[in-house]
Each structure stands twice: as C-alpha cells, then as structure tokens.
Amino acid sequence: MAFPLPRGISPSEIEFISEMEMVTVVPRQRLEGLDLLSGPTEKLLPPQRATLPLWLAILLKRQRRVNIVPPYWLHPESLQIILQFETETREYTDAFSPPPRLPGQRRPGDDNRRNQPPPPRPKHTLDGERYHPSPPFLPQNTALTAGEESERDKEIALPYHWLEVGNMLLDAASDDLTEPDQIRRLLKDLREVRMSKMRKGVDILDTAATAGGGVALTGVGAMEIGEMRGFVAGVVEGLRKIGASREQARREQLAEEGPTQADAQDEDDDMEF
Template sequence: MALPHQHLTPQEVSFICESELITIVPRQRLGALNLISIDTRPLVPPQRADVPLWLAVFLRKQKRCNIVPPDWLSVDYLERLVKEESDSAAFSQMPWRWMEVAEILLDTCSEDLISPSDIALHIRSLRELRQAKIRAGLSDQMNSSYIKINNLGLMEVCEIRPWVGKVVDGLRKIEGEAGSTAARRRREDIDADGDEDMDDDGY
C-alpha cells in the first residue's frame, strides 16, 4: 500500500476549493437539499442563493442557474490588483482560494463573466507577478531558519511548500553542523590553553 504524501497536491487543493460558497441565480425551482456539509434552502428564481461551488457548477452545466462571480473577479478589480502588485514589493491581499476559484469559474461558466478573456489575462499577470515576488522573497530569506511571506493564497502556499521545506531543513542541518564544528573548535582551544598552562607550571 502506498504511503500518504505529506503535502496537498494542486488537484487536492482544487477539490477542497469546491466546498467554497458562491452565489447563484436559479433558473428553475429546486427544493431544499440536505447535503453532508450543508443544507440548502429551496431555490426560487430569481432569488439569489449561496451554495457550494461544486453544486453551482453542477447546476450551471444543466442550465438550471447562473453563477454570480465574486466581486474581485472583474476586469476593473483585477486591473487595480495588477497595478498594486507591480508598484509594491508587498503582496496584495487576495482571497485564500483566489487561484482555484478563478480557474474553476473560467473553465465552467465563462458565459457568466464579463470579458472572460481579459479576466484570464489579468489572472495570469497576477500569478506571474506574485511568483516573481515569491522567488525574490525566498532568495532574501535563504539565510534564515524560517520563511515568512504574507498574503499568499492556498494554491501558492502548496506550490512552494514542498521544496521550501527541503531548503529550510537543509539550512538547519548546515547551521547545526556549523554550530557543532564551532563548539568542537572551542573545546579544542580550551584543551590547548589548559595544556599550555600546565606546561608553564612545570607539571
């Protein structure tokens, strides 16, 4: 039997993201659903309702609802974020699952988005800008025993965690070996000084 891996894969992160709540506008009436993770109220057009993302995608594929994209998934909002990322060394504050949500909605309901091609372009620009910042931030902190980068999304964290963990472990090992070598040299110096003192006293 294969042993479980230590870190989440991008596929697992996307699967977890499907439990995120998103707003829909029903096209047809649908009774209340008693799901494992949530109970939905009856869906009555044109009243908006919040449902798990996987259910929204399922109903959208059946043309039984329209998905209302989150406020941040618009051309104007993303343009501002791209400018912020370009002008600042800090990371813009993004939703925890921004990459996964954007990818799923662009793939499954681009008809419900305004200018989906422009949105996809801005998402790609954000991703590239933030990846460049991640690389720069990691380079600056490689001499540290821990890595601190604020405002990363879940997918971004999962992408860098496996190899960053190995790098940090390697640095700790090197620091430990350096500390052991320094301690051994101090002991040798003390022993050498002690031998010289003993020779000076004639013993």
C-alpha cells in the first residue's frame, strides 16, 4: 500500500526549483553558449562576467571552469544588517523584513525621476517571443555591477530562495565567498529568528481560522514556507476542530435550555395571527 504524498512541495523539490536562479560567474576558460529549455546561455569569455543558472554554475565550478561571484546579500556585512533589522526594528519584531524591490517598483519617497528604477528588460524564448520574468525568478541573486554598488545599502534584502541559494553556494563554492564560516553562522541565526516568528503566529492563525481571512507572509522565503506548511496546516485544522466542537456544544446547550422568551413570544404572535 502506497503512502499518500504530503500536501505542497517538499524541501527537496523546493531546492531543485531554486537551482533555476541566475547567478554571476567569472569564466576561467572559453565556452560557447548552450541552448537550454529555459533559453540560450551566454558565451563564456574570460575575464568577462556572465550570468548562468545556478545548477550550471555549480557544475562548471566543480569542473574548475568558472568562479561564482556571490550575490550582494550573501556578504557578512549584508547578512548582519538584515539580522539586526529582523531583531531590533520595532516594526518588524513579529514581521519579516521586506523582500527585494521588483523591477519598476518605486521606493517610498522616490519622487524624483532620477531615482526611479529602470523598466524591466524583456527576454526572448527559443521561438523569439518576448516575455518578462516574474517572481520568484528575478535577477535577485546576481552580483551588482560597478554602477550599482552605490545603491547596495538601499537594496539589501533576502530574496525568495535565499536559504537554498546560500546553502548551495556554501557547499559548492565556499572558496569564492567572503568568510564562509561567518556567513554560515549568520544564515543559521537568520533562519532561527524567522522560524520563531512564524511559530509565534499561532494567535493570528486562531483568528484567521475562526473569523476567516488569511495571514500575511510578505518576505517569507520558499524553504520557510515549505518547512512550516505542515505545522501551519496542522494548527489551522486543529483550531477548526476546536471551533466546531465549541459550536456543537453551544447548540446542544441551547437545545437543552428549551425555547427562549423571545421564541415563545413569536409563537404567541403567530397563533393570534
């Protein structure tokens, strides 16, 4: 007898999907572009930087053909800023830090046209059709260019696949990262802080289960949702059962007490009519 599959996506499947994220590499030898299902890749011409899918970058890294440039958020200073923001900011003591800004999205207070972000660049499929990439597969794990380094502090945020990308880069390209041991410790601290915030949302889940509505998960990553899916689903199902038993007990109590005075008055009015 086969066991039923769990609801949602498993952590291994989430990690497999995150391998489609784009990262920046510095090639060590020439390599022609490849025609993949996701589209053609760039030609690798040392020492020019190129953008490749994470799975291909890790494969070439293991073959010592490229070096992976860590994304702007995977630096000890950036992770430390995010960790302090998660723990010390009053507005986000029970919430999560905001996700990266989408292409074309303004920041609060950006009224000047010079500060407006450029419109998103379209891409093309193998058939030549144009399309715009959408979350979570946006260029949020690529390294910043020289002109974007000045905007680094304003753009520090955890992407959707931050945990998966960080762990895979630590395993496959730790020599390309700055202070990998400190990065590993900061990722662990961030994960514990954010998971504790999700566990504290039981009261919100109680309100959402009884009164309806939902729970805001803005800024939560894919692996965090996948790991907490079973816990949250179990809590909501248990709260619904408790609410149903309370409602059944209330109805039984009303049935035992008999008709109220208002119901008796309504019956007398019906008889007079």
